[in-house]
Amino acid sequence: MSQPPLAAYPALRLRRLRQADWIRRLVRETVLTPGDLIWSMVVHEGEGRVPVGSMPGVERLSVAEAAKAAVEARSLGIPAIAVFPHIDGARKDALGSAAADPDGLVARAVKAMKDAAPEVGVMCDVALDPFTDHGHDGVLEEGRILNDATIERLVEQGLMQARAGADILAPSDMMDGRCGVLRRELESAGLQDVMIMSYAAKYASAFYGPYREAIGSGKLGTGSVDNPGDKKTYQMDPANSEEALREVALDIAEGADMVMVKPGMPYLDIVRRVVETFSMPTFAFQVSGEYAMIMAAAQNGWLDEERSILESLGAFKRAGAAGIITYFAPRAARLLGA
Template sequence: MTSTEIAHTPQDSAEVATSNLPAMPHRPRRLRRTEGLRRLVREHHLTTADLIYPVFVMAGEEQKEAIPSMPGCYRYTLDLLLEEVTAAYDLGIPGIALFPLISPDLKDNAGTESYNPKGLVPQAVRAIKQALPNLLVFTDVALDPYSSAGHDGIVENGEILNDQTVAVLVQQALCHAEAGADFVSPSDMMDGRVGAIRRALDAAGWINVGILTYSAKYASAYYGPFRDALDSAPQFGDKKTYQMDPANAQEALKEVDLDIAEGADIVMVKPALAYMDIIQRVKRHTTLPVAAYNVSGEYAMVKAAAQQGWIDERAVVMETLTSLKRAGADVILTYFAKDVASLLRR
């Protein structure tokens, strides 16, 4: 080698390549280096205490019916439902949301079965609270499971009647409160129903029964499997005259403000995944707890993709629910609740 020749090594090349780079006092990757570090600086945490488990109840005994469009979900008769909710409670899930499959011969346009004190939901509430007094029970307040037309309200000449429907919803809420429900959850989107229910509950002495209201419930295509589960699809038209337009965001804040003024304790956005921007807007807008419903269509898509081997179901579920927390959800209704609680326990 002559005096003018220089021997270069890979290390020399690396030093030359980096020698002209500016100083990097901030290296975010330092805080991602190990699992322990990532946990230490994690901004949002999903816990079992965040979850409400939606369950389906039906009449009969010792029966458990699979819901084809919701793999892993079932309709339970009350005896088996008690076993299911006990398992959820033992996993640390603080509450369940109860939805009934009503026999067609009990359905009518006025939804009269919805406030039958001996009906399916009051029976289920009483049995659950007797067996598990500390498990929170949220009951759905709406007419669609009880309606012969499959709508959330009374129908007259093709129109959904608002005020007449609210009068029935009040009776339904009182019926659930008397059975022992901790929260009634109006999901109908009729105007003024939260205030009417709150006044009626207070007048009847049920001042400690809360209202988790579906404040921003959109006319979504994600509800299909749920309607299969309850046989509650509308028999004509759609629900766009009372559920919200998916194109609207500012309107959600108006609905939230109205529900808060009328006495809501928790406000909810439904669906969740396509409406994370709404969850975040609502969270910034109110000091009340904000719930998000990870709905049946969202559940079914994850299940279908997992069955094909296209995704890691557990990883996707945990990422999804953590993302809802990041968006601002304080409470998450999800059919994955038991699976997630088991994962978190491990």
């Protein structure tokens, strides 16, 4: 009779550490808590809450509802909220002029949230795409996104957000040099305590579609020479990894306090490389398409919804992320507190 497979190694039984919940918890290498989450939230000009069709469970919130959500975040132990605006099409133009309006939707939402729950951090997206009628992140001229002209607009926007009470500015436009100019202008304006979380490695991804519905972003690719069909000339090529490290290095040198990789799950390798290379607080954005895929599969009975949510978020922590920007934040926080 042949020897049992473990006869030569009688002590080699890794399953001993998996046999019960208490021991699995004791030896767990990665722990996800509500303190790891940033709540990705869309605000709108109207009243109440408006469901987003392609993102089941996600709603656009009025300013008053956003203030209530900030209180909810505090009670759930969620440290911060990332604000994204849905702007009325009548207020959009080619330059995204409404982006810097000190009396606009973003300023009012930030002020309301900070008044309601000052302990909760507020992060603002520094980008023009919610405000442009063409849906791009910058100033367009003959089909080209103008880098330096866009930065001028972004700085105006960022300073407005900081003066409204935003704790973190998150430039997501992928223009070269924007972190350095923004940091310089914040210092000059006496806003040196405002943090910058750079979208340092943001890819030209197919996973942003539901977000564009959520914010009512302008339609890309209308066929006009003045409206390119994608954002590939300024967002990163999904095939590239080394380039991400160069992008991150530049943003850190320019004064970014934290960096971000976006999207999240398809780019966990980038998260790990950034963390290991720079030892900087590195965040991942679980974007709208990732959210929509999980929810669609769960609603069809193909995935266990609660387990899938927590497993997906845990993957970011396992990859080394300091935290995750996610639409699942309030749901996950409740699950983690259960």
